[in-house]
Amino acid sequence: MIKKITVHDVRYPLQGNAGSDAIHRDPIYSYAVTRLHDDSGVVGTGLAFTLGEGNDLVCKAAEYYGRVLQGKDIEEVMTNFGELFKQLSNDQQFRWLGPHKGIVHLALASVTNACYDLWAKKRGVPLWRLLIDLSPEQIVNTLDLSYLEYELTAEQALELLKGQQPTKxxxxxxxxxxxxxxxxxxxxxxxxxxxxxxxxxxxxxxxxxxxxxxxxxxxxxxxxxxxxxxxxxxxxxxxxxxxxxxxxxxxxxxxxxxxxxxxxxxxxxxxxxxxxxxxxxxxxxxxxxxxxxxxxxxxxxxxxxxxxxxxxxxxxxxxxxxxxxxxxxxxxxxxxxxxxxxxxxxxxxxxxxxxxxxxxxxxxxxxxxxxxxxxxxxxxxxxxxxxxxxxxxxxxxxxxxxxxxxxxxxxx
Missing domain, CATH: 3.20.20.120 (Enolase-like C-terminal domain)
Structure with a gap:
């Protein structure tokens, strides 16, 4: 069970012009880090990436999303994660700050990625192993495909994944x-x-x-x-x-x-x-x-x-x-x-x-x-x-x- 959620503002200044591009001349590689502390002692870590300024705002938003996970078992959370993702990304008030972009969506990335990390750690496997061992049905259950229906329904996603099974x-x-x-x-x-x-x-x-x-x-x-x-x-x-x-x-x-x-x-x-x-x-x-x-x-x-x-x-x-x-x-x-x-x-x-x-x-x-x-x-x-x-x-x-x-x- 997830007993505690902590969020950290972590920033790493770069040396010698590393990371510079035509728009971002002086970046500070930074992470809004969500950590899910399970009562078994396992900690799930999730990252969202920024270039410094505003990283604290992403952390604040991640704290808001993370509250819903308190007291839940990670297996319970991931069984139908697509629905939880949809619920969080469409929070009736918070959504106005996006929707589905900017600070609030970066925060959701941090929380989501912490969930996947904790899930894999609790099962004792690297994330790639967890994902490739999931059935197509289990994968689709972790997804929110809303607004994609014209191009990709849940049924089509399932068919696509099943179609790859014979050659996997x-x-x-x-x-x-x-x-x-x-x-x-x-x-x-x-x-x-x-x-x-x-x-x-x-x-x-x-x-x-x-x-x-x-x-x-x-x-x-x-x-x-x-x-x-x-x-x-x-x-x-x-x-x-x-x-x-x-x-x-x-x-x-x-x-x-x-x-x-x-x-x-x-x-x-x-x-x-x-x-x-x-x-x-x-x-x-x-x-x-x-x-x-x-x-x-x-x-x-x-x-x-x-x-x-x-x-x-x-x-x-x-x-x-x-x-x-x-x-x-x-x-x-x-x-x-x-x-x-x-x-x-x-x-x-x-x-x-x-x-x-x-x-x-x-x-x-x-x-x-x-x-x-x-x-x-x-x-x-x-x-x-x-x-x-x-x-x-x-x-x-x-x-x-x-x-x-x-x-x-x-x-x-």
């Missing part, structure tokens, strides 16, 4: 092989050119076969020059992604993305405002065959549905510490599977939670095991940091979702 065993070797990663830290926005060059060499030496550069400079020529540095060092066979972090207007994006075609980018990420579905649909046609990756700042399943309906995104970057947590992440993954669009998560959790979720996506849902973003800057702060060896995420074996922070270990 053939995808289990990923557990031994490990899940491929890509290096997103070679080219933070504030890094000088020479540091980008040296980071590319280092990433190649570490076994990465894909890497990402931050673009969105006031002078587009800087972006083009730096992109050519990455392509020159990486060679023609390495996947190179470019990330503008919403910096451009649509006319700017059309112009600059066409100029960046010369380095053969695997995708261009977040080129313009994340709420502007129509602009992305227009851009996708204007710069074809260059592909777009979207979703880092998309807050909920409804807007992901709209992006999928528009046909503008070739890769979806749903992040379980930005949408409403693991439950909504799975709902979006199911939508993406229906539309045939790969899921390549953004990792506000530094890959700790998502290393479990991509294994579930691949094994239980049949998504391609493409690769998962790797950001190394907070590894030293986790009790069980993700292990990336030879450019590959090694399958986590410790019970739970790998989100426990060293800073909070003595706060029982």
């Amino acid at each position: 065993a053939g995808r289990l070797p990923i557990l031994e092989q490990g899940y491929p990663g890509y290096d997103t830290s070679i080219g933070w926005f504030n890094y000088p050119d020479e540091q980008v060059r040296e980071n590319c060499k280092k990433a190649l030496a570490e076994g990465f076969t894909a890497m990402k550069l931050k673009v969105g400079s006031a002078d587009p020529e800087r972006d083009i020059r730096r992109a050519h540095i990455v392509r020159e060092v990486a060679g023609p066979d390495v996947k190179v992604m470019l990330d503008a972090n919403q910096q451009w207007t649509l006319p700017q994006a059309i112009d600059i993305c066409n100029k960046l075609k010369s380095i053969n980018p695997y995708w261009i990420e977040e080129p313009t405002h994340p709420d502007d579905v129509y602009a992305h649909a227009t851009l996708a046609k204007a710069i074809a065959p260059v592909k777009l990756a979207l979703g880092e700042h998309v807050p909920n399943k409804v807007i992901f549905k709209n992006y999928l309906q528009s046909g503008s995104a070739s890769f979806m970057q749903v992040d379980a510490v930005r949408v409403g947590g693991v439950s909504e992440f799975i709902a979006v993954s199911l939508l993406c599977k229906k539309f045939g669009v790969p899921v390549v998560p953004h990792v506000g959790d530094m890959g700790q939670l998502h290393q479990h979720l991509v294994l579930f996506n691949h094994i239980a849902m049949g998504h391609e095991a493409l690769f998962l973003e790797h950001i190394p800057h907070l590894q030293k702060h986790f009790v069980n940091p993700a292990q990336i060896i030879g450019g590959v995420y090694k399958t986590p074996q410790v019970p739970g979702s790998s989100c426990d922070l060293l800073l909070l270990e003595d706060k029982i």
